[in-house]
Amino acid sequence: MSLLTNVMDHSLDDGYAEAAARKKAEGERGLPKTLRAKLGLAAGLVLAALVVTVGAAQARVAAPVVAKEREELIDRIDRETEAADRLEKSVDNLRAEVSARQREAIGHGGSSDRSELVGILSGATPVHGPGVKLVVDDAKGSGAGGEGDPRSASGFSDTGRVRDRDMQRVVNGLWESGAEAVSINGQRLTALSAIRAAGDAILVDNRPLVPPYTVLAVGDGRNLSYRFQNSADGLYLHALQENYGIRTGLSVEDDLRLPAAPSVIVRTAQPISETEKGTS
Template sequence: MPQPPPVRRTVTRPSRPDASMSLLTNVMDHSLDDGYAEAAARRRAEGAGGMPKTVRARLGLAAGLVLAALVVTVGAAQARVAAPTVAKERQELIDRIDRETEAADKLETKVDALRDDVSARQRQALKSGGGEGTDLVGILSGAVEVHGPGVKLVVDDAKEASVGGNGDPRQTAGFSDTGRLRDRDMQRVINGLWQSGAEAVSINGQRLTALSAIRAAGDAILVDNRPLVPPYTVLAVGDGERLSRRFQDSADGLYLHALQENYGIRTAISAQADLKLPAAPSVIVRTAEPSTENTGKGTS
């Protein structure tokens, strides 16, 4: 019986894992361009690669290495020698800064003592001046301490202040954040309290007078050139309930309420049974005398 032809079996080889990445495989297998490989082979054949062949070239290379080593050694030696000198100069500078700082602190303490002495003499001059209005003058000028009923107003920046922009009228240089209280806002608050009947006003423990200035320096609010830190606690001596009601109904009180509603400025006002305000740190005393040049003369 004829035998059946043998069955040929085809063996299927598993494909390489990187078969789908033929481009990357080609790059990895031929990382060096053929042109570069040929140039390198040609240089090796011509003897142009490797170490110098001639004695002169070798001597030049050796001289270059010796010179580089000499430069590095000299630089390291100079740095090591100069290190103590630099450390000494640095320590002398630190000592000088410490001495100057100590001297400045002493002068500042002396200035504060002299300022207190001047303020005390000014208050004494007001008291010794006599007259029925001496006490009232001392209160209104800020020359004496004041205590009595009044209003406590706490004003603070917004909890999450947002950056202003888009032509907002409240955005000015140094106050780009609309959620921050500005010097102009504080001016309106203080003026509103005065107009509502306050007899004495202080901000964060600093007494205000008729000559006090509220200004801005960058993002900080200054009162008589002294920076304030929020929250701003305003104390005003006067008829507590009446003062609070009149201020909140005034244009400045409504302005503060608008800041709270529109920009998140935080405010809290309450009537107090007894407040104590310190005297102003420095009061300028001015006196005036009637002119006698035109006494008894009529006007034409």
């Protein structure tokens, strides 16, 4: 019974009672909890203000440096741009000089009439005269990646778009029908011109063209138109129009003006020696 009575009278350990008494005594001697909380908040605010102040001071110190670097970068860009403009102008001048020398070299090839003919056929000189104007355009509503019946065994499916091989046949058909000079979208064609494709774009001498494609051909206008329409390439173009919706328009013109080719490559031939004949 004495054990039970002791437990009832001393339900908490003496250590807990001592700790509680000590904590109470410290609280009475120290600051109140609310005051300690306010002091902690004030200290935090002061620290935050100090950080912001230091950051602003550093930004003010760094601002002139950043502005100076920006001005130097702008000045450098301006200088490089001016240098690039000067180089581009120099390139244009050199191209013009090369073209002039090429035309001069062609002109020294013989008599004036023969030199003029060579310049026309080579594309080195601009020409004007009667001829035909042929406009070839994609079908209405055509788009890249369309599906349809294959136009040929080449693997391309019909999309209603004009292909590079179509323009090749058109140009070759005009040459064969008697054209003396041909241009596409203002770009003069020569014997070395290439019509190729890059994706769905048509390139003439590596320059992209945008439909509609306007082909100008100088020659005997009416005869040139008649011969082309009745040639195999003219009938091919007509088939594209009938079967795939390619839009075309051919007209006879009294005066067409074609520019000179931007660059003409001058090549010379050398006679074959007897030794080379024997080894060939």
